[in-house]
Amino acid sequence: MGALSITGIKPGSTSLKLTAGKITKTVPITVLSRNLLSYGPAEGNGLTATVNTDGSLHVTGTATGQWRGLSWTFPCPVQGTVKLSGTSIAGLSFNIKCLDAKGQQLGDQMNLGNSVMAIPAGTVSLFLNIISSEATPTAKDGDLRIQLESGTTAHDWMRPDNTSLRGGVMN
Numbered sequence: 001m002g003a004l005s006i007t008g009i010k011p012g013s014t015s016l017k018l019t020a021g022k023i024t025k026t027v028p029i030t031v032l033s034r035n036l037l038s039y040g041p042a043e044g045n046g047l048t049a050t051v052n053t054d055g056s057l058h059v060t061g062t063a064t065g066q067w068r069g070l071s072w073t074f075p076c077p078v079q080g081t082v083k084l085s086g087t088s089i090a091g092l093s094f095n096i097k098c099l100d101a102k103g104q105q106l107g108d109q110m111n112l113g114n115s116v117m118a119i120p121a122g123t124v125s126l127f128l129n130i131i132s133s134e135a136t137p138t139a140k141d142g143d144l145r146i147q148l149e150s151g152t153t154a155h156d157w158m159r160p161d162n163t164s165l166r167g168g169v170m171n
Contacts, residue, residue: 035159
């Protein structure tokens with residue numbers, strides 16, 4: 001028996017037709033984004049996030065206070081070590097928290113200062129938030145390209161598979 005190795009070039013779905021003698025099998029193949037995040041439109045605490053055509057987030061508005069902003073919670077798609085990277089907007093910061101089945105935080109939050117972390121055992125969901133880091137928030141209008149990926153190396157930013165998850169507010 002021989003081995004077959006397939007490398008996906010870009011996210012999407014296709015199929016692979018395999019034939020051995022008179023037997024033919026069609027195998028569906030889905031290539032997922034390396035970006036494990038899920039997010040989408042959100043509004044609250046003075047900020048609005050919309051999704052650009054390339055999948056990045058466009059954030060506008062003035063946060064109602066320091067450490068206030070927008071958030072998204074979604075199922076944790078991976079275990080092991082992950083790397084958080086991205087572009088930022090002056091005065092806004094982003095971080096990810098690992099949550100257990102009761103919604104309680106496990107371990108430290110991930111941010112650009114400690115961007116490589118192991119997902120703690122018991123993590124069932126991730127909490128992404130974008131918050132104002134300014135004592136007196138100022139108006140924002142810019143794009144964020146945030147990426148969470150398996151491993152310890154940051155790669156070029158890639159659109160997440162899910163950019164339609166409705167967000168909420170971070171108080």
